[in-house]
Amino acid sequence: MLNSPLGKYTTSNSFLHRLDPRFKIFALIILMTSIFLEYASRLMDFTYYGFMFCLILILMKIAHIRIKSLFNMMKPMAFMIVFILIINLCVVKTGNPINIFQLTIYSDAIFNTLYTFLRLLLMLALSLILTSTTKPMDLTYALEWYLHPLKFIKIPVHIIAMIISLALRFIPTLLEETEKIMKAQASRGVDFENGSLKEKMRAIISLIIPLFFSSIQRSLELADAMEVRGYDPNAKRTRYRINRFTRVDLIALPIVLILFSCAFLLMYFKINFYL
Amino acid sequence: MAITFENVYYQYKNEDKNYSLNDITFDLEGHFFAGVIGETGSGKSTLIQHINALLRPSKGLVKIDDFTVQVQNKKKLKKIKELRKKVGVVFQFPEYQLFEDTVLKDVAFGPKNFNVSKEDAIKKAKKALKMVGIDESYYEKSPFELSGGERRKVAIAGIIAIEPEILVLDEPCAGLDPKSSSEMMELFLNLYNQGLSLIMVSHNMDIVLKYCTKCLVLNRGKLLYNLKPTEFFYNEMYLNTAKINEPNLLYYVKMALKKNYKLDVNNIKDISSFILELKRCKNA
Ligand SMILES: Nc1ncnc2c1ncn2[C@@H]1O[C@H](COP(=O)(O)OP(=O)(O)OP(=O)(O)O)[C@@H](O)[C@H]1O
Ligand SMILES: [Mg+2]
Numbered sequence: 001m002l003n004s005p006l007g008k009y010t011t012s013n014s015f016l017h018r019l020d021p022r023f024k025i026f027a028l029i030i031l032m033t034s035i036f037l038e039y040a041s042r043l044m045d046f047t048y049y050g051f052m053f054c055l056i057l058i059l060m061k062i063a064h065i066r067i068k069s070l071f072n073m074m075k076p077m078a079f080m081i082v083f084i085l086i087i088n089l090c091v092v093k094t095g096n097p098i099n100i101f102q103l104t105i106y107s108d109a110i111f112n113t114l115y116t117f118l119r120l121l122l123m124l125a126l127s128l129i130l131t132s133t134t135k136p137m138d139l140t141y142a143l144e145w146y147l148h149p150l151k152f153i154k155i156p157v158h159i160i161a162m163i164i165s166l167a168l169r170f171i172p173t174l175l176e177e178t179e180k181i182m183k184a185q186a187s188r189g190v191d192f193e194n195g196s197l198k199e200k201m202r203a204i205i206s207l208i209i210p211l212f213f214s215s216i217q218r219s220l221e222l223a224d225a226m227e228v229r230g231y232d233p234n235a236k237r238t239r240y241r242i243n244r245f246t247r248v249d250l251i252a253l254p255i256v257l258i259l260f261s262c263a264f265l266l267m268y269f270k271i272n273f274y275l
Numbered sequence: 276m277a278i279t280f281e282n283v284y285y286q287y288k289n290e291d292k293n294y295s296l297n298d299i300t301f302d303l304e305g306h307f308f309a310g311v312i313g314e315t316g317s318g319k320s321t322l323i324q325h326i327n328a329l330l331r332p333s334k335g336l337v338k339i340d341d342f343t344v345q346v347q348n349k350k351k352l353k354k355i356k357e358l359r360k361k362v363g364v365v366f367q368f369p370e371y372q373l374f375e376d377t378v379l380k381d382v383a384f385g386p387k388n389f390n391v392s393k394e395d396a397i398k399k400a401k402k403a404l405k406m407v408g409i410d411e412s413y414y415e416k417s418p419f420e421l422s423g424g425e426r427r428k429v430a431i432a433g434i435i436a437i438e439p440e441i442l443v444l445d446e447p448c449a450g451l452d453p454k455s456s457s458e459m460m461e462l463f464l465n466l467y468n469q470g471l472s473l474i475m476v477s478h479n480m481d482i483v484l485k486y487c488t489k490c491l492v493l494n495r496g497k498l499l500y501n502l503k504p505t506e507f508f509y510n511e512m513y514l515n516t517a518k519i520n521e522p523n524l525l526y527y528v529k530m531a532l533k534k535n536y537k538l539d540v541n542n543i544k545d546i547s548s549f550i551l552e553l554k555r556c557k558n559a
Contacts, residue, residue: 177371180366180368180371181371181372183324183329183366184366184369184371184372185372186329186359187327187329187359187363187364187365187366187434188372188384188385188388188433188434188437189356189359189360189385189388189389189437190388191356205374206372206374206384209374210371210372210373210374213374213419214371
């Protein structure tokens, strides 16, 4: 009924699953940057996007991620894309004018939307690969590692990391709880789908209050449970699982770097197709 | 009153190979107090959520009087509401559903949703609270200040106040002290005697033996037996197949049987009926 908004981790032992999460975050940032570079011509841009898309499909295949989950992720964006298209059509007045019925639309409007769409698609696909192949816990550890330098300006990075990992851990629990409460209220005649605005408000209140209450209750209990087991937020933390840069990372790192260098050179020297 | 399940299958996730309900077929007719028993995870809670269409079968159909619940048949809203008025479900952890600022308002919330006027709803709420043994000093308290057991009672009152024709209870006595628990059971018995039909999930076999008129035995999503409690509990083989521990009472009944008392076990439902039966044997 309800799905986690973040991509779900899928258990597997693929090449991508075995990569160091720190490296995966690095690669994600690098590849995303390359998507936002401006290449010499539109044709170059689209060629690069096409290439990236093929690469992503291959990676998804390797990591056993279904194309369907990417499609599911894109579905909520459909409305946004249409909205952007309309705005573009109204605002952008450059490029070739095209007459459709009585309306004049400009080619740039279409291209702008297409750019937004493709970039969004590629970005979401890349993050889907990251979240599907990395456990949320490992992801927070990796983030913590990147935030390490902030320690020198007295920011409690490990506490923030603990908060993030707890929050991530409780997303599924919260969704489960939401479903339970919705069912209990539905048995008392609350209708979450139909009804006037006032009834809808009431329905939502009957959901939110118990949800808040149980979340607060749960967090207090969790805090107690951590404390009785001797948790000290300021103590030095050690980990059961340690992220290690392994051979697979050594293979993957140059590939990503070469890919990015190529993209960068393409942009920097404005390399184009010579037809 | 009639509840019919016809080859009902239910699967929580499409990818899953195993069904949480697997080919369930039974019917309950007339006036009944049915117990649903089975190991943890055997599908009891899943089963009862079909009775007021909170879950819809993946295959098969469920009929409650003239309502039919089947795969994604998008019934009109009004009909579903009618069904939920007819069948009141108290969940396994009902205390999660409390949200109003006072106990009284919270119990009146249900009837109000079914288009009962505010005054009548309050009246019904007071009646229901009295039944479950929550007295007037609690009316203006916040539901969040109550203890776990009190919250459970308030939540049960919240469903009773809707005045359903079938009351479905998922482990209503879990977490209650023995006294409240037996008071609660007496309340249900009372409602049964007033004409309500009840379905109760329970892990307490003595309670099921004592109160229920029927018992549905589940095991790993399959319905193994649909029998009278005495027929089920006094059959060693049934108990073993369903992996259910016998009621405590059985220990003493067996002891008496070993001493060659010619007991008619069909009459033995609780301690008092056991003693009556023993006396009868002695006199015979
Ligand atoms: N929301 C859910 N999502 C996925 N699977 C579920 C969900 N709820 C229950 N299940 C599965 O369905 C099966 C039956 O669960 P159900 O809650 O009906 O058991 P139960 O008989 O009520 O157990 P208990 O005695 O512990 O309450 C279990 O194997 C459980 O893992
Ligand atoms: Mg259950």
